[in-house]
Amino acid sequence: MIFKMKNKQGQMKIQEIAFVLIALMLLFSMIFIFYVRLQSADIEKKTAELRQKQALTLLDKVIAMPELRCSAGFGSEGLCIDKYKAEIMAKQEFRNSYEGLFKGVKEVRIKEIYPAGNEYVIFTKDYEGYEEYTAFTRVCEEIYEGGNTQKCILAKVSVLV
Amino acid sequence: MINDSKRAQMPAFGWVFAIIIGIMILFLAGYLIGKMIRTNEYESEVEMARGFDIILNPFASIGGIGPVSMGKTVRLAQETALEFSCDDTGLGSQGLMLKTKSSFGGWGDLTEEMSIYDKYIYSENAQGKNFYILSKSFELPFRIDELIYIVSDDYCFINAPEKMNEQFENLNMPKIKFDADDCEGKNVCFGIDQDYCDVAVEGSECEDEFFCDNIYEHGSVKKKGERDTFYFATDAMLYAAIFSDYYTYDCNFNRLMNRLDLLCDIYKEKIGKMNPECNADSINNELAKLKADVQELKELIKTGNDAGSMAEQLYSDAEMLGEANSDADCSVF
Numbered sequence: 001m002i003f004k005m006k007n008k009q010g011q012m013k014i015q016e017i018a019f020v021l022i023a024l025m026l027l028f029s030m031i032f033i034f035y036v037r038l039q040s041a042d043i044e045k046k047t048a049e050l051r052q053k054q055a056l057t058l059l060d061k062v063i064a065m066p067e068l069r070c071s072a073g074f075g076s077e078g079l080c081i082d083k084y085k086a087e088i089m090a091k092q093e094f095r096n097s098y099e100g101l102f103k104g105v106k107e108v109r110i111k112e113i114y115p116a117g118n119e120y121v122i123f124t125k126d127y128e129g130y131e132e133y134t135a136f137t138r139v140c141e142e143i144y145e146g147g148n149t150q151k152c153i154l155a156k157v158s159v160l161v
Numbered sequence: 162m163i164n165d166s167k168r169a170q171m172p173a174f175g176w177v178f179a180i181i182i183g184i185m186i187l188f189l190a191g192y193l194i195g196k197m198i199r200t201n202e203y204e205s206e207v208e209m210a211r212g213f214d215i216i217l218n219p220f221a222s223i224g225g226i227g228p229v230s231m232g233k234t235v236r237l238a239q240e241t242a243l244e245f246s247c248d249d250t251g252l253g254s255q256g257l258m259l260k261t262k263s264s265f266g267g268w269g270d271l272t273e274e275m276s277i278y279d280k281y282i283y284s285e286n287a288q289g290k291n292f293y294i295l296s297k298s299f300e301l302p303f304r305i306d307e308l309i310y311i312v313s314d315d316y317c318f319i320n321a322p323e324k325m326n327e328q329f330e331n332l333n334m335p336k337i338k339f340d341a342d343d344c345e346g347k348n349v350c351f352g353i354d355q356d357y358c359d360v361a362v363e364g365s366e367c368e369d370e371f372f373c374d375n376i377y378e379h380g381s382v383k384k385k386g387e388r389d390t391f392y393f394a395t396d397a398m399l400y401a402a403i404f405s406d407y408y409t410y411d412c413n414f415n416r417l418m419n420r421l422d423l424l425c426d427i428y429k430e431k432i433g434k435m436n437p438e439c440n441a442d443s444i445n446n447e448l449a450k451l452k453a454d455v456q457e458l459k460e461l462i463k464t465g466n467d468a469g470s471m472a473e474q475l476y477s478d479a480e481m482l483g484e485a486n487s488d489a490d491c492s493v494f
Binding site: 013014017021024032035039043046050053054057058060061063064066067069071072082084085087088089094097098100101102103142143144145148 | 175178179182186193197200204208211212214215218219221222251252253254276278279303304305306423424426427430431434435436438439490491492493494
């Protein structure tokens with residue numbers, strides 16, 4: 001009788017330990033899931049920040065690209081976009097050639113805004129979900145009429161990523 | 162008798178069970194903490210790799226503002242090693258991988274390759290906490306893009322031309338010294354080929370001073386332990402040859418030639434749009450010559466032939482094009 005009682009007590013103790021262990025495991029799992037969620041939220045935030053930085057610097061890069069920049073010969077060392085080059089780059093054959101340079105970008109376009117004028121889509125790709133980042137610059141046409149002059153228009157450069 | 166023995170075993174079983182479970186919990190906790198630390202390290206490495214690309218952006222667009230070079234030291238929190246892969250298909254790309262010294266000692270794993278499509282980066286065994294980054298416009302004769310050099314070793318430039326010395330002095334580059342007596346690092350010899358030279362630069366003679374600012378505008382570079390000769394045109398390519406391995410140099414050269422080819426097409430189309438009174442025919446002819454050079458060069462590279470001799474021709478044809486552009490009534494570039 002006494003042995004049976006003690007045996008039951010032993011079983012109870014093992015069950016107690018097992019329950020404590022299960023509870024501990026559950027607690028640790030919950031802490032771990034919470035930590036993973038926190039980390040993934042942090043990673044998503046960092047990714048968004050990096051994407052934003054990347055897009056903003058890409059804007060500088062687009063304006064400075066030799067394929068778009070005004071020629072130095074016209075005395076326009078400053079940041080402006082050559083109208084002729086923009087027209088050429090907007091052609092499908094050139095868009096395709098420069099696809100490699102704009103990986104991960106949905107669209108790059110230049111819009112003449114003051115006075116309102118043309119829009120040049122330098123690059124476009126089908127991506128779902130994007131954010132638009134813009135910068136302002138001048139689009140200049142280099143005219144030769146006996147001497148070299150420039151006719152400039154205020155333009156908006158947009159990068160969609 | 163049996164009952165007594167079982168009773169005696171009960172406390173012992175309790176202890177053994179607790180010890181086994183304890184060890185399992187400790188092992189699991191240790192494993193998870195280790196994993197978490199490693200994941201954190203890997204995450205910061207990936208972040209660092211992405212950040213490195215962003216750090217390089219100003220270097221890549223500086224040439225758009227004007228004909229300037231840029232030099233800056235990038236200081237990282239941990240000892241880091243950078244590795245680059247390269248793909249020269251079309252405009253191509255470079256892959257950046259990095260690893261840092263782990264908290265457990267030794268180097269961690271290399272990060273996944275992060276592709277960089279819009280930069281031309283040159284480096285050779287870049288490793289350390291401080292990296293010196295320098296950029297220079299590659300112009301042939303119009304700007305093609307910026308070349309970015311990542312320097313982590315010390316260099317001693319021996320017998321370098323005065324113009325080069327002045328360029329680097331303005332950039333305040335601590336990794337490059339021009340005083341051979343007060344210098345420890347890789348010896349880069351200009352016009353000398355001695356045993357102590359780790360890198361030997363040979364310039365080409367310029368018959369007409371008008372076309373060459375100095376004799377190192379085109380020529381060749383030989384490196385100790387490197388089978389291949391680096392041929393260069395313009396000082397931007399010369400620095401690329403000095404600061405990078407042959408694989409990166411060759412691959413980026415092909416990428417740049419593909420870009421130059423496209424730029425020739427853009428300028429040709431631009432001439433078509435310009436006022437016919439501009440008399441840009443001579444520019445058009447020189448542009449066609451340069452494009453033919455690039456095509457020939459690409460063909461030589463594709464067939465595995467030595468394209469070294471083309472560097473001089475490319476340089477002189479580019480100079481002729483530059484001259485035609487300056488002389489024309491309207492500039493094309």
